Structure formats: structure tokens, C-alpha cells
Amino acid sequence: MPRELTPIEQLQLLLPGYRGYKAKDLIRQDDFLVRRAVIDRLEQTIRIISEKESFIASTDPFSPQLKVMEFLISKIRELINNIMSSQGGGADIYARWKVTTEELDQIVNHDMKMIDIASQLVELAKNNRIEEFEPLLNDLRAVFYDRMKLFYPPELRK
Template identity: 25%
Template sequence: MRPTASARRAGGPIPAPPASAAAGPAPVDLREKVDQDRGTLKRLQLLVPGFRAYRQGEDIRAADSILRRQVADKIKNARTSAENARAALTQSGQFSVLMDLAPLISDLLTLEPKIRSAEQGYSGISPATRVGNADLDRLYEYDYGFVLAGDQLDQTLAPLPALAAGANAADLQRLVASARSQVSQLQQAF
């Protein structure tokens, strides 16, 4: 979910995350939700000169953390669909397709914790490179695209267990190939 180190250091444009062709409800901008849920102490912190930028940065980091957990949950749902399909294929004796499914499950098992535990863009007190609120906003926008990509992957793999129960191995292999392509795009963008 993070752009390359050179893109972050240069302060240049952050490349776009994988595009989503799936039509579904648009994800909610969690920055607004975090702003609305501020307690009295956090609102007071916004009034203190010098502390305002810190508070705003922390709020953006909190929203980004929630967003990344949502993406990781969508990848976990996709993995569950793939694992259910694996069980159905095993029960029906369609072992040839299992070889296609195993790398997909492995990739999903690797990608989920990587996204869930990604760093949040902190910088020290006097760093050589600062991570300001504008940078955090740009990173949030970048990560926001991953929600759409996670939705698309989840929707792609949702029919997999039903297909696995059927007898059409070609459809199953096409779906798995499509999902592997989506996972590969997510890994490259991350």
C-alpha cells in the first residue's frame, strides 16, 4: 500500500493503486469519520498552537490504519473463498485444479499481513525527510484505492466455491488466473 521509497523521498506524484472495474458501494472516507469522532481532549489539542498539526497527522494515521485493516479483511475474505473452493475440489476429486489454486492461497496468505501491518508514515523530531499532513493525505488517497481493488478481488473469488462444486474445470482455471492477476497487481502496487 505504500509507494516506492524513491517516490516518497522525491515528494513526487504517487503512482495510482490497481484500478477496480467492480461496481459496488464506494468506500467511506474515514478521515471524516475520525474527525467527527474526536473527543473533547482531541478538540482542545487542535486549539493549542504547534499541537494542531500533530493532532491532524495522528487523525490521518488513524484513518489510514482503519482503511488498511479493511483492505486486509477483504483479502482475508477472498482467501477464505479460495480455501473453501480447495475443500470442495478435494471432496469432489478434482485434483488437477488444486495446483492452480495453491499459489493463489499462498499469495493471499502473504499479502494480508503485509497490508495489515504496513507502517503509517511517521518521521522523527528532526528528520532529514519530513512526512507532513499533505504527504499523509496523499498516502491515504493512495491506500483508498486499495479498498476498491480488495473489493474487486473479493467479488472475483466469491463464486469460486460454487464453481469448485461443479464440473467445469476450465471456468475454474480462468477465475483463478484472473484472481492471481489481481493479486499480482496488488503486490506490485504495494
């Protein structure tokens, strides 16, 4: 009977080059890979919504659904910008503070949640279920910010 993959093994299968935060100097690299994977999925979601939006605009330019789609695209772009512009992997702070094994496990679990949520958004967009986006976008934002806090010493987490 095959055993279930650990979160690190799942991420290694999903993200070529991901090493699981094993070495101090690789934390920023793995952090970048995870964030890039989430951003790629969010950008794919935007492309899918935009294609559907174009079709609706060509057939019914005054459809109220267009406004909803534009609002969602705007929220997704805002989240992409937050993910891209946040400091990567604790940056300079990590040099003065050691991330524990337990915290790395939490970071990996957050990584899996982020990729899972971003993948769900792609599927919802493909299936034209945009009414289900809002809670997932909020969950993704919350998981991302909780994850970023784990790269900092406990006294700096707020």
C-alpha cells in the same frame, strides 16, 4: 443532479471512523483502518477460495485446480503479512517531516485503489474466476508499496 463523491468521502462511507488523515495524530489511525479493511477483504477471499477448494478436494482430490488454489492462498497470505507488518503511517519519521496536502491526496487515492482491488478479489473468488487473480494481486502489492513510500520524505523513497 447529485455530485460524485470524492475519494475521502467514499472512504468515509466504506470505513467507519476514517477521518481522511486530517490531523497529524490521526494518520496512523486512518492508515490502520485502511490496512485493516484491505486485510479483511483479503481474508474473506481466502475463506471463499478455501471453501471451494474443500468442495473440489472432496469430489476430485487429485484436481490440478487444488494446486492453483493453494498457490493463490499462499500469495494472498504473504501479501496480508506484508501489509500487517509494515510500519504504520510513517510512525516516528512523520514527527520530523510534514506530509503535504498533495501527498495526502495521493495516499487517499492509493487507499481507494487498494480497497477497490481487494473488493474485486472477493468478487472474483465468489464467481470462481481465480485465473484473473495474479495481475490484481500484483497491482495491490505495487499500490501498497507506492502508498507506504508517501509517508516518508522524498529523499528516503526508493
